[in-house]
Amino acid sequence: MSKDTSKFNRRDFLKGGAGVAVAGISSGLFSNQAQASDLGGASSRLSGNHSDDRFWRKVKNEFTLNRRSVYMNVGTTGSMPKDVLKDYDKNNKIVAEHPWDMDNAFGSWPYVNDMIAAIAPGFGANTDELVLSRNTTDGMASIINGLDFKEGDVILSTHHEHIGATSSLYTVQERFGVEIFDVELPVYTGERELTVEDYMRPFRQAIRRFGDRIKLMVFSHIPYKTGTTLPAKKLCRLARSHRIPTLIDGAHTIGMLNLDFHDLDCDFYAGSGHKWQCGAGATGILYIRDNASRLERFWPSDRRPLYFVNSSLAASADYYGAQLVSQYVGHDNYPAKQALTDSCKMWDEIGRQRIEDRVLDLSALCKEELADKIPEGTLFTSPRRELSSGLTTFNPFSDWTNGELLTEFRDRLREDYGYIIRTTDFHIHKDSTESTYALRISTHLFHDEDDVKGLVKAMKHLARQMS
Numbered sequence: 132m133s134k135d136t137s138k139f140n141r142r143d144f145l146k147g148g149a150g151v152a153v154a155g156i157s158s159g160l161f162s163n164q165a166q167a168s169d170l171g172g173a174s175s176r177l178s179g180n181h182s183d184d185r186f187w188r189k190v191k192n193e194f195t196l197n198r199r200s201v202y203m204n205v206g207t208t209g210s211m212p213k214d215v216l217k218d219y220d221k222n223n224k225i226v227a228e229h230p231w232d233m234d235n236a237f238g239s240w241p242y243v244n245d246m247i248a249a250i251a252p253g254f255g256a257n258t259d260e261l262v263l264s265r266n267t268t269d270g271m272a273s274i275i276n277g278l279d280f281k282e283g284d285v286i287l288s289t290h291h292e293h294i295g296a297t298s299s300l301y302t303v304q305e306r307f308g309v310e311i312f313d314v315e316l317p318v319y320t321g322e323r324e325l326t327v328e329d330y331m332r333p334f335r336q337a338i339r340r341f342g343d344r345i346k347l348m349v350f351s352h353i354p355y356k357t358g359t360t361l362p363a364k365k366l367c368r369l370a371r372s373h374r375i376p377t378l379i380d381g382a383h384t385i386g387m388l389n390l391d392f393h394d395l396d397c398d399f400y401a402g403s404g405h406k407w408q409c410g411a412g413a414t415g416i417l418y419i420r421d422n423a424s425r426l427e428r429f430w431p432s433d434r435r436p437l438y439f440v441n442s443s444l445a446a447s448a449d450y451y452g453a454q455l456v457s458q459y460v461g462h463d464n465y466p467a468k469q470a471l472t473d474s475c476k477m478w479d480e481i482g483r484q485r486i487e488d489r490v491l492d493l494s495a496l497c498k499e500e501l502a503d504k505i506p507e508g509t510l511f512t513s514p515r516r517e518l519s520s521g522l523t524t525f526n527p528f529s530d531w532t533n534g535e536l537l538t539e540f541r542d543r544l545r546e547d548y549g550y551i552i553r554t555t556d557f558h559i560h561k562d563s564t565e566s567t568y569a570l571r572i573s574t575h576l577f578h579d580e581d582d583v584k585g586l587v588k589a590m591k592h593l594a595r596q597m598s
C-alpha cells in the first residue's frame with residue numbers, strides 16, 4: 132500500500148467537491164418513506180422546476196454511497212437508492228415474519244406479475260416478454276443452453292465477450308459440436324477515427340462466410356472490455372435480414388441507456404439489474420421477444436428449437452408460454468425483485484432518456500479531461516457519442532502490456548485519493564499474443580462534473596508519481 136500522498140491526499144481531493152455531501156439538500160427533503168411498489172416519495176422530491184445542476188444534486192442525494200470515497204465502478208455493480216433500500220429491508224422483514232403468504236405483499240402467485248407490468252413499458256416490452264432473472268449470466272445461460280443446436284451449426288460472437296456468455300458458448304460447443312466464430316471488433320486507440328460502419332463490416336463478412344449455417348448471433352451491446360457501444364439496432368436488422376436470431380448481452384445497458392426492445396427488435400436480451408439499474412444483488416432482466424416465436428421461422432426444425440432448461444414449469448411450456456416458464460424457477464427472492472422494480476420505477480420517473488444523456492455527458496467530459504490533462508495516455512473508447520457509453524477505458528502509461536502497474540495504479544488511486552475504479556484487459560486483435568490493459572471508469576447518474584474532474588486530477592498526479 133502506497134503512502135506517498137505528499138501533495139494531495141484523499142481528504143484534500145474529496146474536499147475539492149468530489150464525493151462531498153451537497154450542502155443544502157437535506158435528507159428531510161425526501162422524508163416520506165416510500166411504500167413497496169410506490170416510489171411516490173422520490174418522485175415528489177425530484178419533481179418541480181430545477182436547474183439541471185440542482186436536479187442532479189438531488190438525484191445524487193437519493194443514494195447512500197459512502198461519501199469518503201467516490202465509487203466509479205458501477206460496471207461491476209451499482210448501489211441501491213435510499214428509498215429502494217428502505218423498502219427492501221421492510222420487505223425482507225415481511226417475508227421473515229410471514230414466510231408462508233408473505234402477508235400478500237407481492238400479490239398472488241407467481242408474485243412478480245405486478246412488478247413486471249409496472250416496468251415493462253419502460254423497456255419497450257410487453258408484460259409477457261419480460262422475465263425478472265437473477266443476472267445477465269443467468270439470462271445468457273438460460274437461452275444459450277436451451278437452444279437445440281446440432282453439429283456444424285455456427286454461432287457468431289465477438290472476441291470481447293464476457294465469461295457470462297462464453298462459458299455457455301463453450302458448453303454448447305462441447306455438447307453439440309457447434310462452431311463458435313468470433314468476429315474481431317475494432318479497438319479505438321486514437322490512431323484513426325472509427326465509425327459505426329467499422330463495427331458492422333466484420334459481422335457482414337462473417338455472415339457472407341458462414342451463410343445459413345449460422346444459427347445465432349451473440350454480442351454485447353456494450354463490451355465490458357472497452358466500453359464501446361455497438362450499433363445493436365443495425366446489427367439486429369442485419370441478422371434479421373439473414374434469418375439469424377439475436378441474443379444480446381446487455382449487462383451494461385439496463386439502467387444506463389434508454390432501451391426499447393421492440394424498436395431494437397432482437398430476439399433475446401439479457402441484462403443485469405444490480406449494475407447500472409441499481410437494483411438488489413442477484414437481479415437481472417431477460418427479454419424474450421413474442422414467446423420466441425421468430426425462432427421457429429428463422430430456424431426451421433422438426434424439433435422444438437428452445438427448451439426451458441431453467442424452469443420448474445418446463446414440462447408445460449406450451450401451456451404457460453415462454454415468459455412464465457422462464458420466470459418460474461422455483462421459490463424466489465421476491466424482496467430483491469421488488470427492489471429492482473422500485474429502482475426501475477425511479478428511473479422511469481426521472482426519465483430514461485434524461486439518464487442516458489447525463490451518463491453520456493459525464494462520459495464525454497471524462498474523455499475530454501483525460502485527453503487534455505494526461506495527453507500521453509491512450510483512450511480505448513471512441514469519443515464519438517454513438518460509440519461511447521458510461522464506461523471509459525484509458526491507460527495513462529505508454530506500455531499498455533503492464534497489467535501489474537495498472538493494478539497498483541488502481542489500488543493507489545483508491546487508497547491515496549479515494550476514487551474507486553477497476554482495470555480491464557483485452558486483445559486488440561483476435562490473434563494478439565499479448566493482452567492490453569486499461570483502467571475502466573464508470574460515470575453514472577449519481578456522479579457530477581466535480582467527481583469526473585477530481586478523478587482525472589488524481590489520475591494525472593498519480594501517473595506523474597508512477598512514471
Ligand SMILES: Cc1ncc(COP(=O)(O)O)c(C=O)c1O
Nearest residue numbers: 266267268293295351355382403
Ligand atoms: C458484458 C458482461 N456480461 C455479463 C456480465 C455478468 O453480469 P452478471 O453479474 O449480472 O451476471 C458482466 C459483468 O461484469 C459483463 O460485463
